[in-house]
Amino acid sequence: MKRLEGKRAIVTGAGNGIGREISLRLASEGAMVALADLDEEAAKKVASEIDGDTIIHKTDVANPEDFEALVGRVVSEWGGLDVMVNNAGVGVAANAPDTSLDDWQFVMSVNLKGTFLGMKYAVPAMRDSGGGSIVNMSSIAALVGLKDRAAYSAAKGGILALTRAAAIDHIEEGIRVNCIAPGTVETPWVDRITSGYDDPVEAKETMKARQPHGRFVQPEEIAAMAAYLASDESASVVGACMVVDGGVTAR
Ligand SMILES: NC(=O)c1ccc[n+]([C@@H]2O[C@H](COP(=O)([O-])OP(=O)(O)OC[C@H]3O[C@@H](n4cnc5c(N)ncnc54)[C@H](O)[C@@H]3O)[C@@H](O)[C@H]2O)c1
Structure with a gap:
């Protein structure tokens, strides 16, 4: 039996890059995958590569109504939710004084608020499903100082702290929350x-x-980590930050 057979999963930012690879990997391991992206056409293309059940849902992760509708649709079509991958994110390359307030809001809103909303709506659905696994996409920017990534680092650091807090809040309900900190992924x-x-x-x-x-780092390498965290093989991995960075933070 495949490791994620029958699991009902949502991946945000599923249309491109890391989210695309995570979606393909979860599906190849037996999961049903809801592909959520602002870019609906890109999500449709990914769905066409999957030989299994998918839902394509145009979603802005920073919009609570979109998120609520996404989770509601998965629950009504598939009867529950087991895996939530909060992957969608955006970055702006600038230090603090060169970051406009609009850019700050944009980066915090998609990355941090988007991840918060992912948990806000996924946790109740997972409770009703008897547990689940939430995988948040942080970054090594949460762990070490990177040049010209002020807002992005703040957002990814927030995701790491939120992951740990939520892991403690929900582990007794059978819901595990972890994050991944990739290095630079192609x-x-x-x-x-x-x-x-x-x-x-x-x-x-x-x-x-x-x-x-x-x-x-290749997107497939992040997808492999996401699939592990989504699966029951990682049952004792709780509130962890899984670093996949080719050694950047080992220095
Ligand atoms: N690529 C890297 O080097 C790297 C390193 C560390 C962390 N990350 C993180 O990995 C995640 C994915 O990055 P990527 O490199 O695949 O990015 P990408 O830009 O290649 O793909 C991101 C996807 O998210 C979608 N998206 C953007 N804003 C959205 C929104 N508001 N709502 C829904 N979907 C939205 C885009 O349409 C796109 O399909 C991000 O959270 C990013 O911060 C990336």
């Missing part, structure tokens, strides 16, 4: 963030060189 995101620099090629090489194992 996704469309990396190109977007480096395009803001004077020399995007040099900026990309600098990001790569930051990884002690000499390459970008």
